[in-house]
Amino acid sequence: MMGRVQNKVVLLTGAAGGVAKEAAAMLAREGATVVLADIDETAGQSAARQIGESATFLRLDVSSEADWQDALSKVVARFGRLDALVNSAAICRSESIEETSLELFRTVSRINAEGTFLGCKHAIAQMKTNGGGSIVNLSSTAALAGHTGLCAYSASKGAVSALTRNVAAHCRAHGYRIRCNSIHPAGIRTAMSEKMLAGVDEKFVNFDLNPQSGVCEPHDVAHLILFLVSDESRFISGAELRVDNAMLTSVG
Numbered sequence: 001m002m003g004r005v006q007n008k009v010v011l012l013t014g015a016a017g018g019v020a021k022e023a024a025a026m027l028a029r030e031g032a033t034v035v036l037a038d039i040d041e042t043a044g045q046s047a048a049r050q051i052g053e054s055a056t057f058l059r060l061d062v063s064s065e066a067d068w069q070d071a072l073s074k075v076v077a078r079f080g081r082l083d084a085l086v087n088s089a090a091i092c093r094s095e096s097i098e099e100t101s102l103e104l105f106r107t108v109s110r111i112n113a114e115g116t117f118l119g120c121k122h123a124i125a126q127m128k129t130n131g132g133g134s135i136v137n138l139s140s141t142a143a144l145a146g147h148t149g150l151c152a153y154s155a156s157k158g159a160v161s162a163l164t165r166n167v168a169a170h171c172r173a174h175g176y177r178i179r180c181n182s183i184h185p186a187g188i189r190t191a192m193s194e195k196m197l198a199g200v201d202e203k204f205v206n207f208d209l210n211p212q213s214g215v216c217e218p219h220d221v222a223h224l225i226l227f228l229v230s231d232e233s234r235f236i237s238g239a240e241l242r243v244d245n246a247m248l249t250s251v252g
Helices: 018-029 041-051 065-079 102-130 151-173 191-197 218-229
Strands: 009-013 033-038 055-059 084-087 133-138 178-185 240-243
Touching (some): 009 018, 018 033, 018 041, 018 218, 033 041, 033 065, 041 055, 055 065, 065 102, 084 102, 102 133, 102 151, 133 151, 133 218, 151 178
Parallel strands (some): 009 033, 084 133, 133 178, 178 240
């Protein structure tokens, strides 16, 4: 029986852990060839080994255009095509606007916003040669609401959200058959978020105990990534898809 993403070649950034690692494993189980990209070579290679023969690792600093060009050239040289890109690599700092230095703001933007821009730009160049593809950008509810204390992160994820709409419109206008969508979790239980959740009572961050929790698990987002990579979502592009348990919808 064919998988939902059978024979697709998918590159995922930030895939040494967290959401991208979970998504890579899920995509591989559904028939994809997955390329796990990360700056952490040890963890990235380990993640690829855990997934198996359908997974490979590439070192990629998403803030480096040369790294992007090299990585995508290697993917196409080895597998012949690129069908999907998942831009998941990110850093998060919790400083408020008053606490955020210009240096910190630029650092977060360079990884989160510029890294996603470079991925989209160079993925389009590859995907349009093989008849289309899907780009999935990991944004955040911080891009849609004023989360206090996440100044640089909110701004960078807001840029990701706006960029996604621009990419979707551009590809539609040029007939590239490349879809681009953004995912907006309210918070994901990953290593990156552990420091932010330190000291918070488990009942406030565990959905099983508290239906009002704003924290989801990596597999909750990975399932949506799988859908957006698959042809099941062929008519969905430019969408902002929240994974937040109605957090932004609720007023009470």
